[in-house]
Structure formats: structure tokens, C-alpha cells
Amino acid sequence: MKKTMCTRHPLTGYEQASAQPRYAVDSPGHVAWHLRAACAGADGDLFFPTGRETSAEVQTAKEICAKCPVRTACREYAEKAPEPFGIWGGTTPGERGWNRSGRPISPTEEDI
Incomplete structure (x- = not known):
């Protein structure tokens, strides 16, 4: 039986329970990539802005x-998770193909 543990998401700070956080390792036996991230210890709200993708918060997150x-x-x-919200790897949800509601962008939305 796997032990369930509570962990904090590295960017949001929200607790999640799982046997192995899906973001924790690149592959079994490797050090978790998120521990080496430039955003480790940064304010998670910066990477989950409430404004438009052109906001100063987004630009600051992208600089980090x-x-x-x-x-x-x-x-x-x-991209694999998939993660429809937040700045990840310097990309916004829109750049990864998600609309502001967290749904995949449809072909008609791309033209808008």
C-alpha cells in the first residue's frame, strides 16, 4: 500500500495529496526539476496573474x-499535464493553447 503524502505545489502553494506528486520528478530516481527552478521561493501569485497576458505581472514572471x-x-x-492556468516555462496559458476559462482554444478563437 502506497503512503499518501500532502505536499505543497511549488508555484501555487496549495496543498495536494498524492502518493507521488506528478511534478516531483523528471523520471524515477532523478532530483525534482522544480527544486532547481528560478521561481522556487518566489510568490506563487506572480505566476498565476489575474489580469491579461500582457500585464506587468506576466512580464515579470517571464523574466524570471x-x-x-x-x-x-x-x-x-x-504541456503534458496539461496545465491550463499560470505561467509555466515562460509560457502563458494562451501560448500553450488555453483560453481564459481553462478550455482548449478552438480554431475560431485563434482568429479573434
């Missing part, structure tokens, strides 16, 4: 991501 040694792993996590 630009210097991050694990930006690619973070972006790949967001």
Missing part, C-alpha cells in the same frame, strides 16, 4: 523564467 535552468522541463510539464 528566462533565467531559469529548468525552463524546458517546466514547459514540458505544463
Whole structure:
């Protein structure tokens, strides 16, 4: 029987219960990528802004991501998870194909 543990998400700070957090390891036996992230210890709200994708918060988050040694792993996590909210690997939800409601962008929305 696997032990369930409570962990805090590295960006949101929200607790989640799981046997193994899905963002915790690149592959079994490897150090978790999020521990090496430039955003570790940063205010999670910065990476989950409430405004438009052009806001100053988004630009600040993207600047942090630009210097991050694990930006690619973070972006790949967001794409595979899938993660419809927040700045991950220097990308916004819109850049990853999500609308503001957390739904995949339809072809008609792309033209707007």
C-alpha cells in the first residue's frame, strides 16, 4: 500500500495529496526539476496573474523564467499535464493553447 503524502505545489502553494506528486520528478530516481527552478521561493501569485497576458505581472514572471535552468522541463510539464492556468516555462496559458476559462482554444478563437 502506497503512503499518501500532502505536499505543497511549488508555484501555487496549495496543498495536494498524492502518493507521488506528478511534478516531483523528471523520471524515477532523478532530483525534482522544480527544486532547481528560478521561481522556487518566489510568490506563487506572480505566476498565476489575474489580469491579461500582457500585464506587468506576466512580464515579470517571464523574466524570471528566462533565467531559469529548468525552463524546458517546466514547459514540458505544463504541456503534458496539461496545465491550463499560470505561467509555466515562460509560457502563458494562451501560448500553450488555453483560453481564459481553462478550455482548449478552438480554431475560431485563434482568429479573434
